[in-house]
Amino acid sequence: MPNADLPKEYLPHDVEGRLYESWVARGYFTVSPEGDRPAYTIVIPPPNVTGSLHMGHAFQHTLMDALTRRRRMQGYESLWLPGMDHAGIATQNVVEATMRSEGVTRHDLGRETFVERVWEWKAEYGGKILGQMRRLGDGVDWTRERFTMDDGLSRAVRTIFQRLYDDGLIYRAERIINWCPRCMTALSDIEVEHKEVEGELVSIAYGPLTVATTRVETMLGDTAVAVHPEDDRYRDLVGTTITLPLVGREILVVADEHVDPEFGTGAVKVTPAHDPNDFAIAQRHDLPAVDILNTDATLNDAVPEPFRGMDRFAARKAVREALAAEGLIVNERRPYLHAVGHCQRCSTVVEPRLSLQWFVKVEPLAKAAGDAVRDGRTTFVPKMWEKTYFEWVDNMHDWCISRQLWWGHRIPVWYCDHGHQVCAVETPESCPECGMTDLRQDEDVLDTWFSSALWPFSTLGWPDETADLERFYPTDVLLTGYDIIFFWVARMMMFGLYAMPDVPFRTVAITGLVRDGQGRKMSKSKGNVIDPLDFMERYGADALRFALARGANPGSDAAISDEWVEGARNFCNKLWNATRFALLSGADASAPLPPASELTGPDRWILSRLQRVVAQVDEAYEQYEFGALAQALYHFAWDELCDWYVELAKIPIAAGGAEADRTRAVLGHVFDALLRLLHPLVPFVTDALWPTLTGNESVVVAPWPVVDESRHDAAAETEVERLQAVVTEVRRFRAEQQVKPSAKLPAVVRADETFTAAYGTAIASLARLDLVAEAGEGWSTVTASGVEVSFDLSGAVDIAAERARLAKAIAAHEAEAKKLSGKLGNDAFVGKAPPAVVDETRQRLADAEGELARLRALLDALPA
RNA sequence: GGGCGCGUAGCUCAGCGGAACGAGCACUCGGCUUACACCCGAGCGGUCGCAGGUUCGAUCCCUGCCGCGCCCACCA
Numbered sequence: 006m007p008n009a010d011l012p013k014e015y016l017p018h019d020v021e022g023r024l025y026e027s028w029v030a031r032g033y034f035t036v037s038p039e040g041d042r043p044a045y046t047i048v049i050p051p052p053n054v055t056g057s058l059h060m061g062h063a064f065q066h067t068l069m070d071a072l073t074r075r076r077r078m079q080g081y082e083s084l085w086l087p088g089m090d091h092a093g094i095a096t097q098n099v100v101e102a103t104m105r106s107e108g109v110t111r112h113d114l115g116r117e118t119f120v121e122r123v124w125e126w127k128a129e130y131g132g133k134i135l136g137q138m139r140r141l142g143d144g145v146d147w148t149r150e151r152f153t154m155d156d157g158l159s160r161a162v163r164t165i166f167q168r169l170y171d172d173g174l175i176y177r178a179e180r181i182i183n184w185c186p187r188c189m190t191a192l193s194d195i196e197v198e199h200k201e202v203e204g205e206l207v208s209i210a211y212g213p214l215t216v217a218t219t220r221v222e223t224m225l226g227d228t229a230v231a232v233h234p235e236d237d238r239y240r241d242l243v244g245t246t247i248t249l250p251l252v253g254r255e256i257l258v259v260a261d262e263h264v265d266p267e268f269g270t271g272a273v274k275v276t277p278a279h280d281p282n283d284f285a286i287a288q289r290h291d292l293p294a295v296d297i298l299n300t301d302a303t304l305n306d307a308v309p310e311p312f313r314g315m316d317r318f319a320a321r322k323a324v325r326e327a328l329a330a331e332g333l334i335v336n337e338r339r340p341y342l343h344a345v346g347h348c349q350r351c352s353t354v355v356e357p358r359l360s361l362q363w364f365v366k367v368e369p370l371a372k373a374a375g376d377a378v379r380d381g382r383t384t385f386v387p388k389m390w391e392k393t394y395f396e397w398v399d400n401m402h403d404w405c406i407s408r409q410l411w412w413g414h415r416i417p418v419w420y421c422d423h424g425h426q427v428c429a430v431e432t433p434e435s436c437p438e439c440g441m442t443d444l445r446q447d448e449d450v451l452d453t454w455f456s457s458a459l460w461p462f463s464t465l466g467w468p469d470e471t472a473d474l475e476r477f478y479p480t481d482v483l484l485t486g487y488d489i490i491f492f493w494v495a496r497m498m499m500f501g502l503y504a505m506p507d508v509p510f511r512t513v514a515i516t517g518l519v520r521d522g523q524g525r526k527m528s529k530s531k532g533n534v535i536d537p538l539d540f541m542e543r544y545g546a547d548a549l550r551f552a553l554a555r556g557a558n559p560g561s562d563a564a565i566s567d568e569w570v571e572g573a574r575n576f577c578n579k580l581w582n583a584t585r586f587a588l589l590s591g592a593d594a595s596a597p598l599p600p601a602s603e604l605t606g607p608d609r610w611i612l613s614r615l616q617r618v619v620a621q622v623d624e625a626y627e628q629y630e631f632g633a634l635a636q637a638l639y640h641f642a643w644d645e646l647c648d649w650y651v652e653l654a655k656i657p658i659a660a661g662g663a664e665a666d667r668t669r670a671v672l673g674h675v676f677d678a679l680l681r682l683l684h685p686l687v688p689f690v691t692d693a694l695w696p697t698l699t700g701n702e703s704v705v706v707a708p709w710p711v712v713d714e715s716r717h718d719a720a721a722e723t724e725v726e727r728l729q730a731v732v733t734e735v736r737r738f739r740a741e742q743q744v745k746p747s748a749k750l751p752a753v754v755r756a757d758e759t760f761t762a763a764y765g766t767a768i769a770s771l772a773r774l775d776l777v778a779e780a781g782e783g784w785s786t787v788t789a790s791g792v793e794v795s796f797d798l799s800g801a802v803d804i805a806a807e808r809a810r811l812a813k814a815i816a817a818h819e820a821e822a823k824k825l826s827g828k829l830g831n832d833a834f835v836g837k838a839p840p841a842v843v844d845e846t847r848q849r850l851a852d853a854e855g856e857l858a859r860l861r862a863l864l865d866a867l868p869a
Numbered sequence: 870g871g872g873c874g875c876g877u878a879g880c881u882c883a884g885c886g887g888a889a890c891g892a893g894c895a896c897u898c899g900g901c902u903u904a905c906a907c908c909c910g911a912g913c914g915g916u917c918g919c920a921g922g923u924u925c926g927a928u929c930c931c932u933g934c935c936g937c938g939c940c941c942a943c944c945a
């Protein structure tokens with residue numbers, strides 16, 4: 006017999022840690038490539054080593070955990086693979102910052118020592134989030150934990166690099182790239198955030214021409230002025246030179262299609278080393294490029310005194326003043342709102358800068374990545390996000406992958422003194438071209454996202470042909486935020502399709518952001534960031550998980566607040582106590598479920614409802630409608646099971662006998678199923694209860710409920726709905742008449758005989774009535790769904806209140822009837838609407854009229 | 870400059886061509902009913918942003934406004 010000795014309150018802290026460790030110890034989350042169960046795979050979006058659990062993680066982890074737990078229960082070999090990302094710039098910045106407080110820079114240490122320091126740092130502080138994941142209950146396979154800088158994953162990085170290199174899809178070139186003068190590295194386009202900034206558009210006289218710019222200092226690097234070839238105003242000037250102010254350099258006037266003659270003066274200054282368009286113009290016209298910046302964005306020796314060595318912003322001012330002094334500023338101060346690029350990691354204004362970097366030639370890869378979604382090999386949920394994905398994949402520029410950092414995967418290319426370069430997976434002994442042994446490896450490391458792009462297969466052992474890879478690739482779902490579609494999703498698609506025979510994942514489930522209770526984005530500056538650990542501390546992990554799941558609508562943002570988590574906590578407690586009641590009542594989950602013919606209406610009703618919920622939940626899981634499935638379960642558990650069935654079940658159980666046993670079996674069955682259905686969302690409470698209820702080891706490995714069609718019972722559902730309607734009606738009447746809730750009123754229930762026989766007692770019990778043989782003189786009557794209940798208020802009725810109640814009800818029904826008859830009087834409606842809709846409308850009108858007649862009679866019968 | 874999304878009860882959000890079934894929270898009233906006061910019962914609360922159009926019928930489709938939010942962007 007189950008042990009029913011449970012505390013009155015669910016105490017999360019007493020069970021969570023213990024349960025989690027037991028799950029891991031029993032190996033529930035550890036998968037095997039052997040066996041013939043179907044595989045289900047999700048790889049975790051690897052959090053940064055520097056990171057700690059925030060609400061977004063808690064949110065996504067809850068959903069991924071629910072998905073994998075459900076599949077596990079369904080009999081899949083369900084793998085949720087955990088791991089972390091080395092997060093190049095982010096981590097290097099963090100470690101450098103800690104060193105700065107000791108007054109040490111990375112250059113003081115040298116490359117090798119610095120990298121060692123980062124590893125040490127990682128060992129000590131990194132991966133805090135992994136411990137927090139245990140707290141949340143994440144059912145990940147810890148035996149398969151990965152890190153992007155692991156030996157295996159690093160080899161995967163070098164391997165794909167080499168393949169791309171050999172295929173001509175990776176190249177090294179001088180291009181305009183985004184340079185962060187603080188991080189002192191190149192950045193890819195998407196690592197640059199554009200922000201609207203108030204600048205000044207300065208117009209400068211260049212001899213006979215006027216040009217404009219917001220970055221005045223760049224004029225020091227100008228090597229031409231461009232005009233449109235068809236522009237008659239300047240036709241004569243093309244091919245001539247003008248003298249660059251302040252610098253004295255003679256610069257050419259060129260004609261180029263890129264120039265819009267309608268815009269501004271129609272003349273553009275050309276700074277090939279600091280503007281991508283200008284660089285393109287320079288290439289077309291074979292113009293020189295003059296780089297005017299040092300790596301820290303001070304001006305270099307290519308510029309004349311006094312600007313040499315100045316910071317770019319100081320120079321901006323100084324150059325403007327110098328030009329003004331020569332009377333070359335054409336316009337008055339003109340404020341100009343424009344988008345300026347900032348470093349995603351440190352918010353420093355980035356500079357476009359000509360630089361020798363490594364690039365991925367993106368076009369063929371992006372094409373394949375787009376096609377895989379276009380032809381449905383991978384689908385997005387919700388579909389809407391595919392547009393965003395296409396927009397990017399179809400308009401992508403080559404990807405700058407080299408970073409002037411020390412923390413990361415070093416570019417697997419070596420150079421010899423003869424100018425040869427060799428790309429290899431393992432460090433080469435000598436130059437294959439000249440045999441020289443003194444090779445130098447490229448100094449740069451790869452963009453962090455380069456290794457992340459391999460994650461779905463590098464974590465499974467690629468480039469080796471491992472059993473895991475065979476079994477678990479392609480992964481089933483990638484669940485991630487929309488903020489990361491470009492950085493990660495698209496690139497995994499590109500590399501996955503390049504390196505593997507199939508897409509990296511079949512479904513991309515896009516989640517929204519987690520916002521605060523007012524729907525505001527959480528941010529440190531607003532001070533509204535809520536720590537998930539704080540919620541877990543106060544309400545338990547399940548409460549947080551359930552609250553998050555309940556707010557999760559595909560692709561849209563979710564709000565979280567104390568109220569939500571508190572509500573979810575209450576739900577967990579409700580579950581606890583309801584199960585406790587079931588146990589106290591002797592619910593028997595192992596007893597065979599009696600055939601429907603032996604069961605009472607309420608028993609058949611709850612079993613029928615259960616089938617519907619199972620179906621609803623399954624459907625919602627397929628659509629990633631977590632909010633809907635959480636809601637369905639909440640409603641079933643609380644509003645149907647607890648508020649009605651449990652109350653109804655008390656009657657036969659109190660009576661005892663064979664019927665009591667049958668009800669106990671139903672009670673056991675329903676709670677067993679409910680706990681299993683809820684387990685993926687709230688793993689702790691359910692596993693704290695389920696073994697006690699069923700005598701089995703753990704709900705983690707319990708089978709997922711399946712719909713039993715034979716338990717659908719429309720008749721029982723209709724009957725119980727009638728019961729609910731009439732009970733509610735009586736309760737409402739009692740409340741309006743201010744009858745004491747504890748008072749048991751003598752009453753008579755009238756309906757068709759089978760219904761009264763089956764439900765009379767139950768109605769009386771739930772509505773607190775005392776059934777008597779016959780109604781007395783002057784008793785009040787309420788009706789709902791064709792069930793009449795008359796009861797004796799012994800003169801306690803407030804006639805005025807009753808009159809008001811009836812008048813109100815009559816008015817409501819009159820309005821309803823009028824509306825419906827108007828609709829039915831409309832030939833167009835009757836003629837064109839589907840017959841079922843018309844019939845339904847007729848029926849509603851008939852009902853309303855019947856009820857109206859009854860109410861009027863009651864009103865007339867009232868004493869004056 | 871392009872693209873996307875949102876505006877439904879006091880709040881956060883469901884619903885998206887046939888009665889606004891709306892949900893949670895909040896609020897009001899009444900209750901220690903032997904699982905639970907982290908509870909039970911009853912109730913209040915919405916011209917579904919505005920204006921047109923399509924339709925027998927629109928919160929739901931179309932158009933245009935207004936107000937928010939997000940993403941992308943090499944027009945000086």
